Amino acid sequence: MxxxxxxxxxxxxxxxxxxxxxxxxxxxxxxxxxxxxxxxxxxxxxxxxxxxxxxxxxxxxxxxxxxxxxxxxxxxxxxxxxxxxxxxxxxxxxxxxxxxxxxxxxxxxxxxxxxxxxxxxxxxxxxxxxxxxxxxxxxxxxxxxxxxxxxxxxxxxxxxxxxxxxxxxxDAVFPAILVALTASALKHRQTLRRALTGMALSLAAVPLVPAGLPVLFSLFGLALWRRHK
Structure with a gap:
């Protein structure tokens, strides 16, 4: 290259x-x-x-x-x-x-x-x-x-x-960077709704699964809020 x-x-x-x-x-x-x-x-x-x-x-x-x-x-x-x-x-x-x-x-x-x-x-x-x-x-x-x-x-x-x-x-460096880079996308209501739902699901999973896995539950936020045609 x-x-x-x-x-x-x-x-x-x-x-x-x-x-x-x-x-x-x-x-x-x-x-x-x-x-x-x-x-x-x-x-x-x-x-x-x-x-x-x-x-x-x-x-x-x-x-x-x-x-x-x-x-x-x-x-x-x-x-x-x-x-x-x-x-x-x-x-x-x-x-x-x-x-x-x-x-x-x-x-x-x-x-x-x-x-x-x-x-x-x-x-x-x-x-x-x-x-x-x-x-x-x-x-x-x-x-x-x-x-x-x-x-x-x-x-x-x-x-x-x-x-x-x-x-x-x-330990706070990467979360701060990721939030800063994705903040502009949260201006869209549908994206914000999915992100908040995924965040809630991840936080709920924290006491139930090993470290590193709760973030996977945030993917369900995409499935729970489908775009209405």
Whole structure:
């Protein structure tokens, strides 16, 4: 890909993506530090960061195994948490499987799927034109591909020197970013109604299901409010 592929994006969007990738790297430092602090060799969180590239499921896997759980049960829990990638894939299909992707080949499309995460999807779907959506999705996804494993490497090397991300407030970074990016869509009554219904369902599920799964219940908000013709 040529450098000009990011040209449709404005400076504000590029700056926002850079800040998100930086925040991801900082959280990766905390994750790598936690993993080695509880006894994992550095290659374990590094391998997960490169092959899984999904922070929530990686944190969950390390936590379950460190607590004495089976690696297979931990992997299954991680897959369940990442079930949200199914609707993500439908939302960004055109950003990955485009005419340009067909020319680039299968490896290009596989990479496009691999970089799909909360942040790249939100940046992709929040843009106002297909060219901007595609550029934002790929720029954010590739940035996280670099920043997340690099953060894990730094954190794993430093060991227990990094504090819990909740202590320094990084656990609030991503929710704040997602709210800011999607706020404009809530001006539409139908979208707002579905979002509020999904939020209520997710909050109701919090005491009933493991961490990371309540967000899946928000999808029922789409089914409960169908557009009337």
């Amino acid at each position: 040529r450098v000009s592929w990011i040209s449709p994006l404005g400076g504000d969007v590029i700056k926002a993506i850079a800040l998100v990738c930086l925040a991801d790297g900082i959280v990766g430092i905390s994750y790598g530090s936690m993993a080695t602090a509880v006894g994992f060799p550095l290659w374990v969180p590094m391998t997960l960061s490169l092959l899984v590239l999904a922070g929530a499921s990686e944190f969950l896997f390390i936590s379950i195994v460190a607590g004495g759980g089976s690696p297979f049960a931990a992997a299954a829990a991680g897959l369940l948490v990442n079930a949200r990638h199914l609707p993500f894939g439908m939302a960004v299909k055109d950003l990955i499987d485009s005419e340009d992707a067909a020319r680039q080949g299968l490896a290009y499309r596989l990479l496009g799927c691999h970089i799909m995460n909360d942040e790249s999807v939100v940046f992709g779907v929040s843009q106002k034109s297909p060219a901007k959506s595609r550029a934002a999705y790929w720029l954010c996804g590739l940035g996280i591909v670099v920043c997340w494993p690099l953060g894990v490497l730094i954190g794993g090397t430093l060991g227990t020197m990094i504090p819990d991300i909740k202590v320094i407030g990084l």
